[in-house]
Amino acid sequence: MGQGKKIEIVKGFMENGWPFNSPEEMGKKERFIVMRAKGWSYDKIASELGICLSTAKNWAKDLQEDIRNLKVIEKDKLIRRYILSKEKRMEFLGQLLDKINTELSERDLKGASDYALVTMAIKLISIIRKGRGNIKV
Numbered sequence: 001m002g003q004g005k006k007i008e009i010v011k012g013f014m015e016n017g018w019p020f021n022s023p024e025e026m027g028k029k030e031r032f033i034v035m036r037a038k039g040w041s042y043d044k045i046a047s048e049l050g051i052c053l054s055t056a057k058n059w060a061k062d063l064q065e066d067i068r069n070l071k072v073i074e075k076d077k078l079i080r081r082y083i084l085s086k087e088k089r090m091e092f093l094g095q096l097l098d099k100i101n102t103e104l105s106e107r108d109l110k111g112a113s114d115y116a117l118v119t120m121a122i123k124l125i126s127i128i129r130k131g132r133g134n135i136k137v
Contacts, residue, residue, distance in 0.1 A: 032059050037070035090128065097124045 028049050035045045042056040060067070100121045104114070
């Protein structure tokens with residue numbers, strides 16, 4: 001099986017779970033790559049796959065590039081998930097600011113609660129301009 005096909009099979013597993021009816025349908029080496037990329041120990045992998053510990057260590061040497069590639073794919077997925085969650089936080093902050101602005105436009109700004117709303121609006125504007133999603137009120 002070629003390198004590209006192995007990575008595609010393993011990538012499918014990482015994104016969607018086992019792409020087969022059962023883990024046994026996936027070759028042991030492909031399962032080994034996935035397990036190592038997820039940080040499983042040699043002992044745990046050897047036990048799970050029914051192989052010797054020395055075989056697991058030898059496979060790790062032989063398949064280190066595949067394992068490294070799969071780790072990169074997983075890291076990329078995490079980064080994309082973080083970016084999306086940051087975008088969602090920014091969208092939420094923008095919506096919250098819109099609500100505060102709507103509320104402020106309906107008030108005459110005479111009172112402590114108005115001051116609190118103005119203060120929060122200023123903080124939200126600052127957070128949005130800096131591109132951060134952490135709110136400290």
